Amino acid sequence: xxxxxxxxxxxxxxxxxxxxxxxxxxxxxxxxxxxxxxxxxxxxxxxxxxxxxxxxxxxxxxxxxxxxxxxxxxxxxxxxxxxxxxxxxxxxxxxxxxxxxxxxxxxxxxxxxxxxxxxxxxxxxxxxxxxxxxxxxxxxxxxxxxxxxxxxxxxxxxxxxxxxxxxxxxxxxxxxxxxxxxxxxxxxxxxxxxxxxxxxxxxxxxxxxxxxxxxxxxxxxxxxxxxxxxxxxxxxxxxxxxxxxxxxxxxxxxxxxxxxxxxxxxxxxxxxxxxxxxxxxxxxxxxxxxxxxxx
Ligand code: OGA
Ligand code: MN
Numbered sequence: 001x002x003x004x005x006x007x008x009x010x011x012x013x014x015x016x017x018x019x020x021x022x023x024x025x026x027x028x029x030x031x032x033x034x035x036x037x038x039x040x041x042x043x044x045x046x047x048x049x050x051x052x053x054x055x056x057x058x059x060x061x062x063x064x065x066x067x068x069x070x071x072x073x074x075x076x077x078x079x080x081x082x083x084x085x086x087x088x089x090x091x092x093x094x095x096x097x098x099x100x101x102x103x104x105x106x107x108x109x110x111x112x113x114x115x116x117x118x119x120x121x122x123x124x125x126x127x128x129x130x131x132x133x134x135x136x137x138x139x140x141x142x143x144x145x146x147x148x149x150x151x152x153x154x155x156x157x158x159x160x161x162x163x164x165x166x167x168x169x170x171x172x173x174x175x176x177x178x179x180x181x182x183x184x185x186x187x188x189x190x191x192x193x194x195x196x197x198x199x200x201x202x203x204x205x206x207x208x209x210x211x212x213x214x215x216x217x218x219x220x221x222x223x224x225x226x227x228x229x230x231x232x233x234x235x236x237x238x239x240x241x242x243x244x245x246x247x248x249x250x251x252x253x254x255x256x257x258x259x260x261x262x263x264x265x266x267x268x269x270x271x272x273x274x275x276x277x278x279x280x281x282x283x284x285x286x287x288x289x290x291x292x293x294x295x
Contacts (some may be wrong), residue, residue, distance in 0.1 A: 011238065037253075040253040065118075112253075113276055122252060131247055133268075197255060
């Protein structure tokens with residue numbers, strides 16, 4: 001049975017109606033995966049997923065990303081990551097606290113985990129505690145934007161790659177934040193600037209707040225080009241802004257969509273749970289590797 005959908009935005013994204021995501025199975029997943037390939041972003045409202053359902057859904061997309069595997073004791077289970085300003089004592093983190101500053105780094109347009117040896121295919125966000133004002137999550141279609149981009153600009157980047165580094169996006173918010181060990185764990189990663197979806201054949205610009213250089217281009221030319229491309233693909237006409245309600249599940253294709261949070265009053269608690277899955281060969285990952293080391 002075909003799923004009932006309605007557009008989120010004229011250029012990308014659909015809301016899927018009447019689908020309960022609990023207890024997801026490979027069988028039921030096939031139709032969702034087809035929508036994901038085609039539309040790049042999926043919204044489901046009024047869902048009742050617990051952490052186990054969240055993990056089960058994520059596993060249908062691919063291997064679950066576990067950035068803290070190295071700091072967990074053997075045998076300890078994976079815990080669903082939270083994007084939250086609520087501290088263990090229930091208070092909210094102060095605006096200039098490093099924890100809040102890290103949340104602010106999410107307000108720079110990015111694709112998740114481009115700084116990892118294997119980047120993310122998707123992020124499945126579930127709203128647990130929402131704010132009265134602000135705190136939207138915005139998505140920008142780098143597929144739609146790339147398709148509109150003038151050839152003069154495309155040709156400057158088409159056969160090139162971007163270098164990505166976690167600490168780079170953090171340093172843009174606070175040099176002190178960038179120094180934390182958790183942002184220094186991985187060597188710089190080089191990814192081709194254009195990701196071709198192997199299912200649909202559609203291309204998208206693959207860029208992020210973590211991108212600090214263009215391979216083979218001098219530093220100032222590279223950063224100017226990164227800024228120019230970022231401005232192009234995040235123009236309002238490519239952006240969908242989602243205002244959260246508890247129970248919303250938002251899923252997007254990191255190969256073809258940038259995302260960011262918008263500010264809120266930091267006294268207000270906000271909590272999303274988030275599971276990223278890693279991109280695989282079937283998602284076109286191998287073609288993204290340029291195979292040279294950054295010097
Ligand atoms: C994330 C992220 C944005 C938000 O979870 O990767 O960037 O709106 N979240 O909190
Ligand atoms: Mn993110």
